[in-house]
Amino acid sequence: GIQVEQSPPDLILQEGANSTLRCNFSDSVNNLQWFHQNPWGQLINLFYIPSGTKQNGRLSATTVATERYSLLYISSSQTTDSGVYFCAGAVQGAQKLVFGQGTRLTINP
């Protein structure tokens, strides 16, 4: 099956800072998604982004499918952005979403 590698594993920032999270895939994927797991354990879907760029407020994501990676940008971080960010993808034609190990983001006030 595909391997999903996320970096960095941990990130600690001050409120107001910007950050970039990266996700690499071992094979071509579709159905690429980014999730935020908040400190209460809830998994929130941020983006469905098999290719191209999307933006939602202070968050944006870019997927370069030919290079098998995706980036999540968080600007002007707030303490509520803390949590674990996961990317996940499935091989072409499949719905079996494989998750990375996550990036734990801590935003200090």
Added chain:
Amino acid sequence: DAGVIQSPRHEVTEMGQEVTLRCKPISGHDYLFWYRQTMMRGLELLIYFNNNVPIDDSGMPEDRFSAKMPNASFSTLKIQPSEPRDSAVYFCASSLLRTGYGYTFGSGTRLTVV
């Protein structure tokens, strides 16, 4: 829409007992997924359904685990008999493929087997 609804939120049971986890997907969604999250193994797909039909159960750890989806609005994941190593958070998610909006997860069931 109330989102994906899972019950119970927490379950503590003794080893050897049967455990049943429940999930109500978002109305109209055609895919339903069961995931398990542990510190050691992260998020693992156990099984998924398309239009109530099981498509891939290769992630189900062993015969003690079974899942059903008798209709479009309800699914169960059963563990019988339960073991301490089954302790984890179990998530249910649903999606509607053609919308391209991705998965919506429920709040999860935290299972502790003592």
